[in-house]
Amino acid sequence: MIRFDRVVKRFGDNVVLDELDFAVRPGERVTLIGPSGSGKTTILRLLMTLERVDGGTIHVGEDCLTHVRRGGRLVPADEKHLRKVRRRIGMVFQQFNLFPNMRVLRNITEAPVHVLGRSTEDAERRARELLDVVGLADKIDAYPTQLSGGQQQRVAIARALAMSPDVLLLDEITSALDPELAAEVLDVLRDLARTSDITMLCVTHAMKFARDVSHRVLMFDAGKIVEDKPPAELFENPEQERTRAFLRSVLDEA
Numbered sequence: 657m658i659r660f661d662r663v664v665k666r667f668g669d670n671v672v673l674d675e676l677d678f679a680v681r682p683g684e685r686v687t688l689i690g691p692s693g694s695g696k697t698t699i700l701r702l703l704m705t706l707e708r709v710d711g712g713t714i715h716v717g718e719d720c721l722t723h724v725r726r727g728g729r730l731v732p733a734d735e736k737h738l739r740k741v742r743r744r745i746g747m748v749f750q751q752f753n754l755f756p757n758m759r760v761l762r763n764i765t766e767a768p769v770h771v772l773g774r775s776t777e778d779a780e781r782r783a784r785e786l787l788d789v790v791g792l793a794d795k796i797d798a799y800p801t802q803l804s805g806g807q808q809q810r811v812a813i814a815r816a817l818a819m820s821p822d823v824l825l826l827d828e829i830t831s832a833l834d835p836e837l838a839a840e841v842l843d844v845l846r847d848l849a850r851t852s853d854i855t856m857l858c859v860t861h862a863m864k865f866a867r868d869v870s871h872r873v874l875m876f877d878a879g880k881i882v883e884d885k886p887p888a889e890l891f892e893n894p895e896q897e898r899t900r901a902f903l904r905s906v907l908d909e910a
């Protein structure tokens with residue numbers, strides 16, 4: 657579903673990803689962990705085409721994010737191609753990024769109607785279903801400022817799912833929330849993981865959540881994967897000293 661082949665990303669002299677290879681299969685849920693600055697968010701931003709690679713290739717399904725085949729030749733991917741790829745990917749950010757001037761319902765239906773061309777009626781029906789899924793059916797007419805952070809984040813999840821993405825990217829989505837509100841959000845995602853086969857790529861410091869929902873956890877350090885294992889193995893029996901040190905630091909924080 658997702659494939660990074662020898663991906664290089666630099667910011668000036670700072671080589672953030674250094675010939676990175678990894679793949680995520682359809683329906684797989686993968687969590688990225690590692691110290692601050694190790695390149696986790698950059699990976700998600702590259703997938704959303706918010707950043708461009710400096711080397712290597714990225715595929716989402718059959719689509720390449722760097723090149724497109726035109727008349728038998730490979731040419732650099734243009735904005736139209738990238739828009740098409742982006743539609744298959746939903747992303748939820750640490751800051752919820754809801755449209756403040758729109759009610760909850762419209763926050764969720766806006767992109768399906770205007771980007772996918774769905775009828776308002778269909779989009780609203782789906783939005784109601786998704787608000788049920790995230791436990792916010794009664795907030796359909798609220799404005800974002802009338803909701804708690806946890807509720808706003810659940811609306812953001814519903815909004816991402818309304819585009820029927822193949823892949824959901826989650827970037828530290830509970831870091832800005834108090835533990836109680838974070839738990840509400842993570843419970844919604846646990847349910848989603850149980851009931852759907854959506855591919856998920858998740859950056860989080862919530863280790864219990866990572867353990868509950870992930871098929872695999874990738875430990876990053878300085879733009880490289882240092883360990884790639886099912887969560888029970890990685891958390892209980894880390895092989896690398898860098899993983900052990902990172903896990904200790906996260907537990908100290910908690």
Ligand SMILES: Nc1ncnc2c1ncn2[C@@H]1O[C@H](COP(=O)(O)OP(=O)(O)OP(=O)(O)O)[C@@H](O)[C@H]1O
Binds near residue numbers: 692693
């Ligand atoms: N737009 C940018 N311009 C310059 N440097 C950047 C930019 N975005 C990221 N970086 C640098 O790239 C490196 C990796 O950043 P990234 O945000 O991917 O790390 P991370 O592992 O997600 O960290 P954190 O856990 O703190 O979010 C850092 O050194 C960061 O300073």
